[in-house]
Amino acid sequence: MMRYIKLVNFEINRFSKIYLTLLLITVLSQFAGVLIVTKSLINDAKETMLQEKLTEADYLSEYGGIDFTHIANTLWFLGPIALSAVALIFYIFLIWYRDWFGKNTFIYRLLMLPTSRLSLYLSKATAIFLMVLGLIAWQMILLPLENALFNSSVPEAFLNMELSTSSIAAANRVLMLIIPSTFTAFLLSYGTGLMIMSVLFTAIMFERSFRMKGILLGLVYGGVAAMLFLTPVFINNSGVFHFYSIELFGLLLTLGIIVTGLSIWLGSWLLKNRVTV
Template identity: 30%
Template sequence: MKKFFMLSNEEIKRSFKLYLSILTMLVIVELTSVVYQVLHYQSKLEDLMKKERLTEMEAVDQLNGPLTFGDATNYFKYMIAIGIMFTILYAFQIWYRDWYGESKYIYRLLMLPGKRITILLSKLTTVLVFVCGFMGIQWITILLSRRLYEWLLPEHLQAASKIIGESAALNMLYTFNVIDTFVILALALFVITMVFLFVLTERSYQKGKALLTIAKDVALLIVPFIALRYLFDLTSILVPNQQVFVYLSFILIYFVYISWKCVRLLNHKVSI
């Protein structure tokens, strides 16, 4: 346990400045985008009133109604996409940086006493901590954005809406719901573990064999999913809720498989 906390702390310290810089940039862009959307809407409203000699409410109707909070936060979906991309890239980078450079940090890690699974868990924990931090900052940002929206825009020009338009996936991020948060973290854990498996496979075999092994592992995920979908569409043996249970069971089994394989590769294939 001491080794786990030591390695996790070291991993977080090594990446904290980069993480904080990217997170700060995303927050600044998101808040700035809300200010821009509100001011741009007001500018279009004033121009329309002057050019067409309309009343304010007539101009609002011409612009398809008041500015919704969903419209004001329209750029957030791009920032979230950037955050997801950064997380996936970081999951690759947290391993590959240890193999490069003069010191070859990975050799020091592999020679540490104790089980190698601790190395895997510390890196996985670090990425998940950053995911949790990103989600927490996004929650704070959306609350600040709401205040900005209400402060900058007169009340009669505001309109209630979902946070990010009609995107169910993005709105799930901002529900502050424990179940939704758990689902997001579970999905993040699955994707990060897949990335770790790809890295460890590439580091364990020659390029040709590594690519074939990765392709086989991806096929083990995709092919059964397609087969199940075809079976459920072709027959009516299960109701929708039961189908969801089957899908989730398969994902859980696959997650156990890739986790086991990551540990196996780290213990028996990756060497110094």
């Protein structure tokens, strides 16, 4: 167990500089966006009032007020989230391939450690999942602070309403995906992410085991896994049979667990029996 924890800590430390950079970019971009977009919205409102000779009441009646959703839908706010998502998706591949293609082919040392290769496999998956949760926690910390800054920057007359953090998340599709409002949505969202990561890991193990043929095997496995997981959705949308929401959730959760478990088992088996040093 201690070796597994050390491996997780080792993988996190290897990505720490890039990870901290992503956190810094997020806070700088989003806070800058709050200030810049807020000022722009207020200036636009005042310019419109001047050009159309409207009072504050007339403007609000015709155009409405300003709330934090105007900020949450901008590139300033969503850009760092997208950048972090792309970086972590890229790292799913980098976390394996840099060990093979680095200057000293570090994978040889890792595979010869006196520990099970399953621990090596799981440590990489755990490191990525913990970093995902860390980014989400960082966003949840920043969001109320940004909302408070926005509310203090907008004149009361133009402020539509002071939204809560949960209301902001519910009004934005991206935030609703990464900050689910219910435990069921959390399981579905992050369980699906964990399943996709395990499938990609297994596809990488296919490629490392069989090289060019492995690429095709990995693509086929990914397609079969996706078809298996989405079978209840296809059936539900076909009109032949209809599942209740709780039934559909139960089926997706069960199939997600099966696909994830199968992917972990197959990936670790390939790492143990087909990937050699």
